[in-house]
Amino acid sequence: MGNLTGKKVLLGVTGGIAAYKAxxxxxxxxxxxxxxxxxxxxxxxxxxxxxxFAALSGFPVFIASKTYSxxxxxxxxxxxxxxxxxxxxxxxxxxxxxxxxxxADEPVSQCVLASLxxxxxxxxxxxxxxxxxxxxxxxxxxxxxxxxIVEPTAGRLACGEEGQGRFPEIxxxxxxxxxxxxxKANGKTILVTxxxxxxxxxxxxxITNRSSGKTGVAIxxxxxxxxxxxxxxxxxxxxxxxxxCEVISVSSALQMHAAVLSRQQECDGIIFxxxxxxxxxxxxxxxxxxxSRSQLLLELEPNPSILADCAKLRKPSQLLIGFALxxxxxxxxxxxxxxxxxxxxxxxxxxxxxxxxxGLDVVEYAILSPSHNLGNAPALALGSKTALAGELVQKVRNxxxxxxxxxxx
Ligand SMILES: Cc1cc2nc3c(=O)[nH]c(=O)nc-3n(C[C@H](O)[C@H](O)[C@H](O)COP(=O)(O)O)c2cc1C
Numbered sequence: 281m282g283n284l285t286g287k288k289v290l291l292g293v294t295g296g297i298a299a300y301k302a303x304x305x306x307x308x309x310x311x312x313x314x315x316x317x318x319x320x321x322x323x324x325x326x327x328x329x330x331x332x333f334a335a336l337s338g339f340p341v342f343i344a345s346k347t348y349s350x351x352x353x354x355x356x357x358x359x360x361x362x363x364x365x366x367x368x369x370x371x372x373x374x375x376x377x378x379x380x381x382x383x384a385d386e387p388v389s390q391c392v393l394a395s396l397x398x399x400x401x402x403x404x405x406x407x408x409x410x411x412x413x414x415x416x417x418x419x420x421x422x423x424x425x426x427x428x429i430v431e432p433t434a435g436r437l438a439c440g441e442e443g444q445g446r447f448p449e450i451x452x453x454x455x456x457x458x459x460x461x462x463x464k465a466n467g468k469t470i471l472v473t474x475x476x477x478x479x480x481x482x483x484x485x486x487i488t489n490r491s492s493g494k495t496g497v498a499i500x501x502x503x504x505x506x507x508x509x510x511x512x513x514x515x516x517x518x519x520x521x522x523x524x525c526e527v528i529s530v531s532s533a534l535q536m537h538a539a540v541l542s543r544q545q546e547c548d549g550i551i552f553x554x555x556x557x558x559x560x561x562x563x564x565x566x567x568x569x570x571x572s573r574s575q576l577l578l579e580l581e582p583n584p585s586i587l588a589d590c591a592k593l594r595k596p597s598q599l600l601i602g603f604a605l606x607x608x609x610x611x612x613x614x615x616x617x618x619x620x621x622x623x624x625x626x627x628x629x630x631x632x633x634x635x636x637x638x639g640l641d642v643v644e645y646a647i648l649s650p651s652h653n654l655g656n657a658p659a660l661a662l663g664s665k666t667a668l669a670g671e672l673v674q675k676v677r678n679x680x681x682x683x684x685x686x687x688x689x
Pocket of ligand 1: 293294295296297298321322323324371372373374375376386404405406409
């Protein structure tokens with residue numbers, strides 16, 4: 281039934297009589313190849329015990345609890361960030377009202393609000409509740425907000441009455457999830473640079489840096505999922521390029537410079553995430569430099585700035601987003617670099633904190649725009665690389681005037 285191989289589904293269960301059907305849905309999602317985690321409203325736990333969902337999913341269930349869970353202090357962020365899609369099934373009338381009004385007073389609505397991925401709602405309730413003006417109004421709001429709604433089916437209801445309100449066929453829910461996950465092309469092209477560069481010294485040695493490529497890959501993936509055509513110009517990195525992106529592999533800063541400039545004119549935006557060497561050896565020895573045990577001086581010359589050169593050639597309305605890794609005074613230096621390069625945004629980040637930086641899933645960053653100065657710039661904060669990617673998607677969408685087809689598709 282359907283193909284969700286490798287997809288991560290966050291299943292929100294709310295308090296309705298169809299909550300037990302969410303157990304079957306979870307199983308069928310797994311059969312389709314998905315990994316599933318569950319969040320429950322307090323009311324849902326009156327219908328089905330969280331232990332059932334924990335056993336079926338193989339993951340702790342996110343429930344409202346005053347007991348601190350050492351597995352994750354930020355489950356309301358970590359669970360939606362982990363997921364490729366969020367499905368609330370069944371979605372009670374009460375929870376629909378919460379989602380439509382942005383309330384976040386229990387786990388499922390917290391996940392909904394914090395989610396940056398497509399969201400599918402499966403309302404199920406008594407027919408009169410379903411037809412009621414407030415529920416229909418809330419559904420209209422949710423549709424306009426980009427939620428995918430699977431309509432309940434008509435028939436005999438748990439309460440004994442007849443009408444539209446039944447939990448739909450699982451095949452229909454899975455097919456809606458699949459279509460919600462399909463990238464919707466928006467006709468815009470984004471070029472992302474990722475990874476590091478390698479500047480040869482001789483045939484076996486080089487100057488490089490510690491960039492893993494994780495941030496660039498997360499960004500390429502997020503833009504691809506948001507319907508952009510993505511060109512990924514990647515230097516050497518420890519990550520696998522995401523499917524569905526056009527990949528151009530380069531090694532040195534000069535190669536990356538040439539690759540980016542050769543594709544610049546077809547792009548609506550360029551994100552300069554790669555850690556490009558500022559300098560390269562002036563002379564590359566044709567043979568391995570011999571070990572003479574005496575002092576060796578390496579003369580370096582500057583590489584061209586890819587961002588600065590793109591800024592000179594930018595076409596109207598083309599967005600340029602720079603990155604600056606700073607180890608001291610990050611905001612001051614970020615603001616200076618933004619002004620110097622003429623970028624539209626600059627992601628300033630620092631590897632200083634032990635928990636963030638190279639090769640990790642989190643980074644300490646702030647996104648600066650030209651209106652920022654030291655008085656009003658946002659402070660650097662720790663966030664996941666996927667969250668940073670999601671923020672950039674939103675900023676680019678806003679700047680290019682692209683309507684979201686889903687909450688963050
Ligand atoms: C036995 C029983 C069955 C219920 N079934 C539904 C239902 O199918 N759909 C619904 O929207 N509400 C149903 N409700 C009402 C919800 O449980 C109630 O609105 C609750 O506050 C929902 O909380 P939640 O949205 O936080 O999960 C039912 C209530 C009871 C007592």
